[in-house]
Amino acid sequence: MNSDFYEYDIIIIGGGAAGLVAAVCCAKKLYGKSDARIAVVEKEFKVGKKLLATGNGKCNMTNENMSVDFYNKASRDFLGSILSKYSPDKIISFWNSIGLLCKADPFGRVYPYSGQASSVLDILLLNLKNYGADIFCETEITSIKPEKGKFRLHSKNKTFLSEKVILASGGKVQPNLGSSGSSYLFADMLGLKCTSLFPSLAPVLCSDKDLPMMKGVRVSASVSLEADGAVLLTEQGELQLNEKNISGICVFQLSRAVNEFFAKGEIDGRKYKHISINADLMPDHDIREVEKLLKRKIKLLPDLPVSELFTGIINKKAGMYLLKKHNITPSDRPIASLDDGETEILSQGVKSLGFIPSSPSGINSAQVTAGGISLEEIGKNMQSKKYKNLYIIGEALDVDGLCGGYNLHFAFASGIISGNDCADPYRKKR
Ligand SMILES: Cc1cc2nc3c(=O)[nH]c(=O)nc-3n(C[C@H](O)[C@H](O)[C@H](O)COP(=O)(O)OP(=O)(O)OC[C@H]3O[C@@H](n4cnc5c(N)ncnc54)[C@H](O)[C@@H]3O)c2cc1C
Known part of the structure; x- marks a missing residue:
């Protein structure tokens, strides 16, 4: 031609x-x-x-x-x-x-x-x-x-x-x-x-099989990237939960490090073996305050089914996800039956809801x-x-x-x- x-x-x-x-x-x-x-x-x-x-x-x-x-x-x-x-x-x-x-x-x-x-x-x-x-x-x-x-x-x-x-x-x-x-x-x-x-500034893909339960949830959270147990980065903002990924600007800001980990096995020049993203769903309350809130709810409404434990405290779907993740079943069991160990685990879940990035973000x-x-x-x-x-x-x-x-x-x-x-x-x- x-x-x-x-x-x-x-x-x-x-x-x-x-x-x-x-x-x-x-x-x-x-x-x-x-x-x-x-x-x-x-x-x-x-x-x-x-x-x-x-x-x-x-x-x-x-x-x-x-x-x-x-x-x-x-x-x-x-x-x-x-x-x-x-x-x-x-x-x-x-x-x-x-x-x-x-x-x-x-x-x-x-x-x-x-x-x-x-x-x-x-x-x-x-x-x-x-x-x-x-x-x-x-x-x-x-x-x-x-x-x-x-x-x-x-x-x-x-x-x-x-x-x-x-x-x-x-x-x-x-x-x-x-x-x-x-x-x-x-x-x-x-x-x-x-x-x-x-890629950077992207949703982070996660393989958690129960993630679809939270599809459509948007919560204000503090999200942290942990590598081999150490917190590398923390961002505040709206966390969006989707069927296969977590998203929102706060997650975008962490995604560079996640994708660098998948591309090179390192972040900022340091090798790591394992990464996770942890979301604090009540960043303005410490874990003891969360525990206190849950216990107060139990005292106030002891006959409520556990499926309603988080109602009025955090996003309802996120609450259901936490119960499932920590095997708190059956869902119609009264909240008064939760023992101290279970309320502590759930409080920890609220403060540190963990996601494991599964693969690099798509271009x-x-x-x-x-x-x-x-x-x-x-x-x-x-x-x-x-x-x-x-x-x-x-x-x-x-x-x-x-x-x-x-x-x-x-x-x-x-x-x-x-x-x-x-x-x-x-x-x-x-
Ligand atoms: C959805 C989205 C939202 C964003 N929002 C923001 C934001 O609000 N603020 C912000 O700071 N950043 C934002 N960014 C990032 C920002 O847009 C880019 O970093 C920026 O556009 C880069 O500018 P650039 O000119 O280098 O590249 P580009 O804007 O990508 O421009 C490159 C151009 O080169 C052309 N081209 C490529 N190859 C060839 C070729 N071989 N021959 C001829 N032409 C070619 C392309 O078609 C394109 O038009 C966003 C990015 C995306 C995808």
């Missing part, structure tokens, strides 16, 4: 969060000062598919509470200077400067003022139209080769030659929204080092890819150390953050840095 040929000065591979921001920054900087040509090349039928799905359609763009501690350990040294220069305020100012108003919720999570992720994409596209950049959709780049100081890119029926390339082709989770791992194929082609990949349920192109490959202004004029940004890199706007913050910050840097020499030239 004949291949159409296009030549550009700057090509951005991937019209997602990072790539579109990079394109806007360089197009805006060059506008009226240079005739450098810019193109965004996107494999999907439209750009920004994932952006539209972020924050449940509201797009949590950044977070007023910003620290390197909200990112994977391996990225923290690298991120230090980026986050001090590109603080949440700086990112918000960038959005204001291109026409998007933002506001923070009481937890510091920043959203577009409109409450619509679509306005983030609209503003990016309006700016690209105004400042001038070509967009090729349904064009999946399949190879990238350095050639005489430029880069030659191929898709099924197009060939591109460009002096500069910004690689913004994302990670490999939720391939239905675009990114399906091309970034790592490009890294392979270019001989760039990658760290091991696994279709995760929000972000942990691991990626090694940060050792990246020099000043997001440029590859090995290839001059190749920039790598966003989720393609070994940077992943917690839920709360941290992943988009990095996508935007790295987009701004690379886009501005790319534009500089052209501005000076003319």
